[in-house]
Amino acid sequence: MEKELRLMKGNEAIAEAAIRAGADGYFGYPITPQSEILEYLMEANPQETTGMVVLQAESEVAAINMVYGGAACGKKVMTSSSSPGISLKQEGITYIAGAELPCLIVNVVRGGPGLGTIQPAQSDYFQATKGGGHGDYHLLVLAPSSVQEMADFVELAFDLAFKYRNPSMILSDGAIGQMMEKVWLKPQKKRSEELLPWATTGKPATRERNIITSLDLDPERQEKFNQKLIAKYREMEEKEVRFEEFMTEDAEYLFVAYGTSARICQKALQLARNEGIKAGLLRPITLYPFPKKRLAELADRVRGMLSVEMSAGQMVEDVMLSVNGKTRVSHYGRMGGMIPTPEEVLENMKLFIKG
Amino acid sequence: MAEIKTNDIIKPENLAYKKSSVLTDNVMHYCPGCGHGTAHRVLAEVIEEEGLQGRTVGITPVGCSVLMYNYIDVDFQEAAHGRAPALATAVKRLMPDRFVFTYQGDGDLAAIGTAETIHTCNRGENILILFINNGIYGMTGGQMAPTTLAGMKSSTSPYGRDVSMMGSPIKMADIVALLPGTCYVTRQSVNTAGGVRKLKRAIKKAVEYQNDRRGTCFIEVVSNCPSGWKMTPVESNKWMEENMFPFYPLGDIKVPAE
Numbered sequence A: 001m002e003k004e005l006r007l008m009k010g011n012e013a014i015a016e017a018a019i020r021a022g023a024d025g026y027f028g029y030p031i032t033p034q035s036e037i038l039e040y041l042m043e044a045n046p047q048e049t050t051g052m053v054v055l056q057a058e059s060e061v062a063a064i065n066m067v068y069g070g071a072a073c074g075k076k077v078m079t080s081s082s083s084p085g086i087s088l089k090q091e092g093i094t095y096i097a098g099a100e101l102p103c104l105i106v107n108v109v110r111g112g113p114g115l116g117t118i119q120p121a122q123s124d125y126f127q128a129t130k131g132g133g134h135g136d137y138h139l140l141v142l143a144p145s146s147v148q149e150m151a152d153f154v155e156l157a158f159d160l161a162f163k164y165r166n167p168s169m170i171l172s173d174g175a176i177g178q179m180m181e182k183v184w185l186k187p188q189k190k191r192s193e194e195l196l197p198w199a200t201t202g203k204p205a206t207r208e209r210n211i212i213t214s215l216d217l218d219p220e221r222q223e224k225f226n227q228k229l230i231a232k233y234r235e236m237e238e239k240e241v242r243f244e245e246f247m248t249e250d251a252e253y254l255f256v257a258y259g260t261s262a263r264i265c266q267k268a269l270q271l272a273r274n275e276g277i278k279a280g281l282l283r284p285i286t287l288y289p290f291p292k293k294r295l296a297e298l299a300d301r302v303r304g305m306l307s308v309e310m311s312a313g314q315m316v317e318d319v320m321l322s323v324n325g326k327t328r329v330s331h332y333g334r335m336g337g338m339i340p341t342p343e344e345v346l347e348n349m350k351l352f353i354k355g
Numbered sequence B: 001m002a003e004i005k006t007n008d009i010i011k012p013e014n015l016a017y018k019k020s021s022v023l024t025d026n027v028m029h030y031c032p033g034c035g036h037g038t039a040h041r042v043l044a045e046v047i048e049e050e051g052l053q054g055r056t057v058g059i060t061p062v063g064c065s066v067l068m069y070n071y072i073d074v075d076f077q078e079a080a081h082g083r084a085p086a087l088a089t090a091v092k093r094l095m096p097d098r099f100v101f102t103y104q105g106d107g108d109l110a111a112i113g114t115a116e117t118i119h120t121c122n123r124g125e126n127i128l129i130l131f132i133n134n135g136i137y138g139m140t141g142g143q144m145a146p147t148t149l150a151g152m153k154s155s156t157s158p159y160g161r162d163v164s165m166m167g168s169p170i171k172m173a174d175i176v177a178l179l180p181g182t183c184y185v186t187r188q189s190v191n192t193a194g195g196v197r198k199l200k201r202a203i204k205k206a207v208e209y210q211n212d213r214r215g216t217c218f219i220e221v222v223s224n225c226p227s228g229w230k231m232t233p234v235e236s237n238k239w240m241e242e243n244m245f246p247f248y249p250l251g252d253i254k255v256p257a258e
Helices: A010-020 A035-044 A060-072 A083-098 A125-129 A147-164 A174-178 A219-239 A259-274 A292-299 A315-323 A342-354 B036-049 B064-070 B084-094 B106-112 B114-122 B172-177 B193-211 B233-247
Strands: A004-009 A025-028 A053-056 A077-081 A103-109 A140-142 A167-173 A180-185 A243-246 A253-256 A279-284 A286-288 A304-309 A328-333 B056-060 B075-078 B099-105 B128-133 B182-189 B216-222 B251-254
Touching: A004 A010, A004 A147, A010 A035, A010 A077, A010 A103, A010 A147, A010 A167, A010 A174, A010 A180, A025 A035, A025 A060, A025 B084, A035 A053, A053 B084, A060 A077, A060 A083, A060 A103, A060 B075, A060 B084, A060 B114, A077 A083, A083 A103, A083 A125, A083 A167, A103 A147, A103 A174, A125 A167, A125 A286, A140 A147, A147 A167, A147 A174, A147 A180, A147 A219, A167 A174, A167 A259, A174 A259, A243 A259, A253 A259, A253 A315, A253 A342, A259 A279, A259 A304, A259 A342, A279 A292, A292 A304, A292 A315, A304 A315, A304 A342, A315 A328, A328 A342, B036 B064, B036 B099, B036 B128, B036 B193, B056 B064, B056 B084, B064 B075, B064 B099, B084 B099, B084 B114, B099 B106, B099 B193, B106 B114, B106 B128, B106 B172, B114 B128, B114 B172, B114 B216, B128 B172, B128 B193, B172 B182, B172 B216, B172 B251, B182 B193, B193 B216, B216 B233
Parallel strands: A025 A053, A025 A077, A077 A103, A103 A167, A140 A167, A253 A279, A253 A304, A304 A328, B056 B075, B056 B099, B099 B128, B128 B216, B182 B216
Antiparallel strands: A004 A180, A140 A286, A243 A279, B182 B251
8 A cells, every 4th residue: 555645534544544554453342433443444354454453342441451462462552442431441551551561542532521422522631641540650642633643643653652662542532533634644564573572472492481560569679660660751751742833933822732622723823813912822742741841931931821622621730830830821621522613712812811 | 128318219210290391490479288389380281291382472360370470481461350361362363373371260250350251252262261260369368259159158258158149159161161162161170180180181182272273262270279268278178079069060061073
């Protein structure tokens, strides 16, 4: 398969990009609004072409543990789900993080709590960026704001996961998962045949046995391991922060928004500029590691930052921590599957400016 | 009669037992008289004799055998409680030529991991599930398990398991034998030399069936828990024979057509 331009849903783009990135396996369980990922893969049947395994598991719990087993073999494996399903996967995710394994988890977020709604939301930010399961750990979290990024971030997420031996997450939402856009797909990559030195692939006489575990009953060693994880997260914070800026050069007020909200803020920004309001936008692409340094720099130059999220206000806490009181910070958001309009966002920026 | 010295006895022709080269030198943490050590040893011997060490991936459970990877010299993954068959499913699908087994206790396999057990067997994954059933949660200190016998006392059924309140003990081997995905289901024990030999033959058959991709092999080992049952090793074996075996009868439940 060569580079190709297609019109696709965000969910389909993830599935196709996974095949083309040379993924070894996908394990999933149906849930709205992301079932197209599993459906697309089942129809594409990559087992016959690239050899990629696609399996519908009996539950989200089983699916993430299949990912755990595959990742422990050093394979490029992934799962996807939506909010309630991601809650179920948290046990497996913390084991994967604790065993330092690479994998990709996609969350096409819907409104909550509980069964909530099937409409788009951004209310899983805390869960995605602060760990999600038990114990001290972080996922590397990428937030796409277009179908193109849904496709592009699959390979990026795998690359980062293997670079740091850490699970990556694509934190999308029902809007980007369901909407159709043009997307450039990369050429097909061959699946790797390499046996990774740490992976459980069967012990040859030439090496010690490999043991993949997150268990250490010795508290001193466990604390050293926790410190090793922290060092890894610090390195990610140094090297992997990604964000995009719009009209921040002369901005007096800043929108901070990711994913769908960032697209709405881009329009709100144009409307604001038409009215002579010097607004700008910072769109975090990595939600963890978060663009703390850049926000701290901008805090010296702007009069305030408005975090716009489809949630009760979650990322706003990271914005506040980043600016550390140097500028005013507030939140505007809709919940329960409601998507704000650019006009509504602009009105709330005006209210914020008034103070 | 001339005096016999130790060095006169240590000769290859006098060798009655030799530790498998696939067992490590680590001292096992199991309680005296527990069946786990014997089951590990038999499995290690089969891995050695069948030349599987270089292509084996084992999945350990949460329970007494959580640290099994310290004792058998093959690649291991340590699963979350009950999830070993899900890990094994992925390992086998991604690397079909590896010998893949899970080793699980009754709480792991028959309580928290019931869904994974049933569905892995139902898909007929080409793996071996080794199920150690001693009717109790050993590691956490002797709580009631799904396989605890009716009337049997445990720390969470101190007056005996009341089946009207706590349900009846569950016969997992009989359940998975009903699924078309399983090819070989058998119930064995390690309390006698004969039992040990039979278990070894059963594991060798499971290796053969896995090589031939015939479906899931499920070997239950009815075992004891001297500490959890609060008995001496000898008492626990006697109690097992008198109480566990009538409810969990030993022998093949399902064998593949030749």
